[in-house]
Structures are given as C-alpha cells and as structure tokens.
Amino acid sequence: MGEERLQKYIAHCGISSRRKAEELIKNGNVKVNGIVITELGTKVDTDKDIVSVDDNSISESNKLIYIKLYKPEGYVTTVKDQFNRKTVLDLIDIKERIYPIGRLDYNTSGLLLLTNDGDLANKLMHPKYHIFKTYVAEVDGYISDEAINKLKNGVNVEDYKTAPSKVKLINHSGNTSTIEISISEGKNRQVRKMLDAVGHNVRMLKRISLGKIVLDNLKPGSWTYLKKEEIKFLKGNHEG
Template sequence: MERLQKYIASCGITSRRKAEELILNGHVKVNGVTINELGTKIDPDKDIVTVNDKRITEKNEFVYIKLNKPTGYITTVKDQFGRKTVLDLINVKERIYPIGRLDFNTSGLLLLTNDGELANKLMHPKYHIYKTYIADVRGQVSEESLQKLRTGVHIEDYKTSPAKAKLIELKDNKSTVQISIYEGKNRQVRKMMDAVGHPVLSLKRISFGEINLANLKSGEWAYLSNNEINFLKKG
C-alpha cells in the first residue's frame, strides 16, 4: 500500500506537496470516487487513480534538467496572466516542472524534473542542500553585516538559518556578495539583504549543491550528467 500523494508524485504529475493540494481541492479520484482528504492509501497494482479525470500511471523514466534562467520569466508551469514561464525555454516531450523557485527578477540555475519524489525531497530544508547566489547590492557591505547573515537575521516572523556569506567586490556605492543558504523561503536572499540594510540590485543563483551552471548561457538548458543526478539522489 502507498500513500496517494506519494503515488501521484511518482507518476510525474507534480511534487508531493502539490499532489496534496490536488487531493484537498477534489481533483483526484480513486476507482471513480473523489478523494479530498489526506491519508488515503492505495494499491498501485489494483487501484485506478485519476487526476482531473485522466488516469495516471507510474513513471519508469525520469528526466533531470538544468536551466540558466533569464530574468523576466516566472518559475511555474503556466501563468494565469499569460507571462513567459521557464517552460517556454525548454523543448522536451516529458511533462516537467521546477524544483523550487526563482522569482521573476532573479536569474541563474534552476532544476526541473518529472521525478516528483525527488523534487519533494530536494525542496525540504532538512537536507541542507546549499544554494549559492551572487548578489549586487546597494551600499558598501561591512564585515559586521556579513556576520549577521552568517548567524541568521530576522525576517518577518522568523529568523533565518545561518548562511555562508563573503564579500566579492566593493565599487563606489555598490557591493557584490556571495551568499549560500539551504532554506528556500519566498524571496529569502532579497529579504536577508534588506534586513542588513543593503537592498538587492540584481541576483543570480550559480549553484545548487554540487551542481553549477558550467558553460550554460542565459536561456540555455542541458540534461544533468550522471554525476549530477547521483548527487541529487544520494542521502
């Protein structure tokens, strides 16, 4: 027996977290009966599961992609306002979706897959996978400000986990900072820099754990290598 949301994710429909939303919103049926409560278990060999009245089956082949996201694209599968999404940049037959997010004005490394179980794992902060960013910020960043980032800063109603932070360059009234975090809260790096008095002018993610952009130009994508896939799956 397998939890329904886990099965939906293993079919490559979406992440487990989004699968839970599909269930709660009444989009999932098991053997023709709508399920809208979490906790249901199914037998994948016997039960028929449909999402929006379309039968789903488990994926045996997964794809793993990295994209150098330009600014001006949103990190969703589709947008109700007709804005450009990261999927407009990738031409594959599989139904893929992003692992985590980069906001509209942030560029850089974004991973995409149809492996819902792995996506669910990678988005959980308990795995401590550091994402590294290069931020151009306003003002001259002091060692005191960097130390605050390293020990955690208060944002809204929470304190961030310790970050890795170092100064790359000072120029006039602008600084370039490298910052690594393993949390993934909405616009977190921007809010952290605001908290120490240095608003972000531009932001780019350059790595996700051991995976980096390599030679990918803005807007380009590539399949992950076996070594990169193994990194994501280990632990």
C-alpha cells in the same frame, strides 16, 4: 505494478510532489475511473484503474528526468501563472511533464532544477534537507565588513532569524557592491530580505549553485540533463 496509494502514484507519474498530490486529492482534482476521490490513502490498481488529474488521464513515466536550467529574469517558476507571465516550462522543449524543484523569484536568475521524480522533489524541498544554495548579489551601496559579519551570523527577517550563512565580498564598484552568499535555508525571497535587513537593496540576484551542482557553461534560457554524479549527489545524504 499492482496496488499503490493514490498520492504516491500521482507523484510517480511526474505530476507533482507527493505533498502537492495530497492537496490535489483533498481539493477534488483527482478522479479514479471517472469518480472524484478525496480520501487520502486510497489505493489504486495501477494496471487497471484510470486516474485523471484535472480531467487529464495520467500514466507512470518509465523515464525519470532531471534537468538543470539557467532561468533568465522575467520568468516564473510555477507551472501555470494566473497573470499569463512566461513560465520556465516555456524554455524546455520535451514531451515529458516536469516541474521545478523549489522556486526562483520572477526577477532572480540562475540555476533551477526540474524533474518528474516526485519523491526526490519532495525530499529536496523538505526543511531538514540542508543543501547550500549559492548566489551572486549586486547591491546598492558600499557593503561593510560589519554588514557581511551580520549576514554570516544570521539576521532577523520578519518573524525569524536566518541560519548562519557563508558570505564573501567579490568587489566594490562605484556605488554598488557584489557579494557571494550561500544559505542552507530556502524561505521566500530570503536573500533579498537578508540584504534589505542590513540596509542594501538588491539590484541583481543570480543563483550559481545548489550544493555540487553548478551552472557551468549554461547561457540564460538554456538547459541540460543532469549528469549521473549530479543525480547521485541529489539522491545522497549530502549537505552541500
């Protein structure tokens, strides 16, 4: 392949997004031919140089992989967990190194995408890429039309106001309500915080779609490769 910027090469090898690769370099986790490199923009000869991350040599994967997983509750979406909790990678038995695009909370289930395409992962996690993420939420209490309208128009959460969202009531049952909510942002624990802001504690939260990509018939803990049209959607300029 010839010369390539070090952070770009790390992303192409499926180790991380390019932004995360820059952090790895700055933190001294990357070596080229046994020498620690901390300068961004360093070029490597991908045919000759030996690049290692955390002392593990890496090489470019010829096969880009795109997977959708039905994440069960009780799994973290980090590659490694400091508390030794189960990670989503424990559910996927392939030899290639992949990592999640974005996150789902430990107690949230549903659709999660994983890939070794660092450039695509970086693009999808960028704030300007507004792909609607749709969730089903079961909450305590009877959720009113007023609360639903507040969610639709945006609510104040900590130091920001959420963007308008799509919300519809699915049903009321006893002292619980179930809604479907679609957001274009993806801040930490955003749906839970939004519902808390209108006075409803979340009992259950499941992501059912990312734009045109849906869970389909996946069962909790199972996964499948994305179809060509799903990959095309992610690589296009769609907004959900």
